[in-house]
Amino acid sequence: MFDIPFWLAALFFLGALLAAERMRRRLNDCRRSFDLVRKELEASRAEIAEADRLRSELLSRIGSVLRRPLDSIKTVAEEVSRPFECPDWMKEQLQILSTEVENISSFINLIGEISSVEAPRPGGDQARVGADTVDLESLLVDVVQSASGRLAEKGVSLAAAIDPEITVLGEERYLRQAVQSLVEEAVRHAGRGSILQVDLSSMDGHARLMLDHRGPSDAGDSGTALGTELARQILSAHGGRLIEGSHKGQFTASLPVLERAPGPGEGGSVESGDFQEV
Numbered sequence: 001m002f003d004i005p006f007w008l009a010a011l012f013f014l015g016a017l018l019a020a021e022r023m024r025r026r027l028n029d030c031r032r033s034f035d036l037v038r039k040e041l042e043a044s045r046a047e048i049a050e051a052d053r054l055r056s057e058l059l060s061r062i063g064s065v066l067r068r069p070l071d072s073i074k075t076v077a078e079e080v081s082r083p084f085e086c087p088d089w090m091k092e093q094l095q096i097l098s099t100e101v102e103n104i105s106s107f108i109n110l111i112g113e114i115s116s117v118e119a120p121r122p123g124g125d126q127a128r129v130g131a132d133t134v135d136l137e138s139l140l141v142d143v144v145q146s147a148s149g150r151l152a153e154k155g156v157s158l159a160a161a162i163d164p165e166i167t168v169l170g171e172e173r174y175l176r177q178a179v180q181s182l183v184e185e186a187v188r189h190a191g192r193g194s195i196l197q198v199d200l201s202s203m204d205g206h207a208r209l210m211l212d213h214r215g216p217s218d219a220g221d222s223g224t225a226l227g228t229e230l231a232r233q234i235l236s237a238h239g240g241r242l243i244e245g246s247h248k249g250q251f252t253a254s255l256p257v258l259e260r261a262p263g264p265g266e267g268g269s270v271e272s273g274d275f276q277e278v
Helices: 006-080 088-118 136-146 148-154 172-189 226-237
Strands: 132-135 157-162 167-170 195-203 206-214 241-244 251-256
Touching (some): 006 088, 088 226, 132 136, 132 172, 136 148, 136 157, 136 172, 136 206, 148 172, 167 172, 172 195, 172 206, 172 226, 226 241, 226 251
Parallel strands (some): 157 195
Antiparallel strands (some): 132 167, 195 206, 241 251
16 A cells, blocks of 8 residues: 655645635635626616616706797797788798797607606606507608608618518507608718618517618708607617717617518518619
């Protein structure tokens, strides 16, 4: 039988103790690092939640501030346009003004609704949007076809690839407003002679809408960011997100899908030929 010298056994035991101590220290270091990362993530989540709350509160306050002067403008326009008090051409312009004021008021009301949907309620509950089944294919086709007049006016062509049977859960009127706002922004920044690209596809359980234009941009039609911000809030309230591209008018919007998109051989895409080139 082979006998191990005492000093060698003691040295081996001491080495094992030192190795165990080093391992314990490394585990403690890893635990502290993990706790630090966890705290940083929690702080980041809190900051993001606070930023979203402040953004929603700001939009709500802006809406409240704008409603009063808009109501005053509408009242003045209606008073001035009464019969026999102004010529016909002025009545027509005042009617246009009144209509635009109503459109802006509706837009502000919608922002307020979406802000209240996103804002947490007392007690920690979260307001929810509707749970309708929304066909994104039909919705997008309607919105794009409605924009055909504006495309023709600007001399912008259309190229579209839309996968069929992509459905999501949500409130149809909100989602329609979001898609319409993004399409309007994309059209606004597309210059004469450019091509507006509209793609709708499904990937990894999410519907993805991509808007971009190929060709010159319309630098003179800057517009506002209200439509984009409204679309962002609507998508966020539906569990989606909006990413702006490297240039104005380029967007990628995503939403969780309700049903699986057709696989190979189950259906095709609606290509640009299904839309009238303008």
